[in-house]
Amino acid sequence: MSPTLGTVFNIQKFSIHDGPGIRTLVFFKGCPLRCRWCCNPESQSPLPEHGYNPEKCFGCGRCVARCSRGVLSLNEERRLEIRRDLCHGECPDCAKVCPDKALVFYGRSYTVAEVMKVVEQDALFYTRSGGGLTVSGGEPLMQPEFLHDLCAEARRRRIDVAMETSGYAPEDVFLSAIPLIGHLLMDVKHLDDDVHRRVTGVSNRLILSNLQALRREFPHLPLRIRTPVIPGVNDSEDNLKATAELARSLGAEYELLPYHSMGRSKYASLGRPYPMGDVQLSKEAFAALQNCVSSL
Known part of the structure; x- marks a missing residue:
């Protein structure tokens, strides 16, 4: 039987912001969303x-x-x-x-063995810090077979697995990945469906439905809901407070991520204009929003 192949555009070591402990991030290529602020535009197409x-x-x-x-x-x-x-x-x-x-x-094709060879290089750091492997993207759920085999192999080698996801996938695909992971980090970018469609290209209904299905089927899975704070898009106190309340109702942690434009040069390298122009988010404005949701 031929080994399962996946398309990966980066493997990043020593991350401390994408799950507990020190982690190695594996970035899957391909994403169904087209967020205007995406800092990894090279992740969007499923092809190299x-x-x-x-x-x-x-x-x-x-x-x-x-x-x-x-x-x-x-x-x-x-x-x-x-x-x-x-x-x-x-x-x-x-x-x-x-x-x-x-x-x-x-982006290039990897086998599970090739990815795990890189991931296992830092096994000692995972043991000491409580870290492990984080699958990210793009959207890992766009490559469900490779995702399943990679996570299963990591678990077999007793390496903790976390997944970062938009949650935009058929419910059966989404839920089938959950038994193989120990932590889930999931974005909720906006609660208004019309706005969500306008700024990401897709509805948020499937994402919110999957969150409810997740808690129904896996009530104790460690879950962190995250919102990237985008000026002029979702940075209203009402939207962020409502999202924080949703996270609390699901027994999840809630985290705000500050907007940045560090991916601008990647758009240029792909021959594409940067969609966000000169939009900026000040440290003061972000801190105020953090205080707003933390006080709930």
Whole structure:
């Protein structure tokens, strides 16, 4: 039987904000949401894709020579032009020959064994800190077979598993993953369905329904509900108070995450405009909102 393959765009060690203890994050590629503030736009497409930084490019043309599909070319200014519609990352050789790392590929196929080889390198830190593996994304639930096999293997090796998710998946897919994890971190971005559709591209009804199903089927699973605070989108006290009340009714922790624009350069590397423009969230405004929900 062939090993299960998953598409992963990053494996990050020594995280302390994505579940208890010190953790290794495995970022699954592919997400059904299109949040305007997404700080990992390379996570959205389920397929591997080019990233290009012209500031690092010296126009040597090695990548163009390596590409056999006519995807890459150099313009008159010796800057790379990419026909993204012609390439889905099946052969990332072009990025491998770039001497300046101006061209990269976001995402590649991994087996469970390949991921676990990286995860197990820090097993000692997990034991001492109560940490483990956190599956994130993108959206892990978009690759349910790989998610199941990876989590099952981690549990077999006695490595704690947490999952970060939008909760946007069919209920059976969502609930089938829960027995394999020890902690769930789930976003609730806005309680108003119309606003949620406008800023993420999908309804929030499935997400909220899955939360209720989770507590019905797994009442004691450690759950943390999180809201990224986005200026002009969901930063009203009424919305955040209502979300905090929802978390409390489900016996969940509630956490606010501050908006930041650190993913702006990734949009440029993908040839896409940054949707949020120059929006900013001050430390003072965020602290006030934190006080607001913590006082409930």
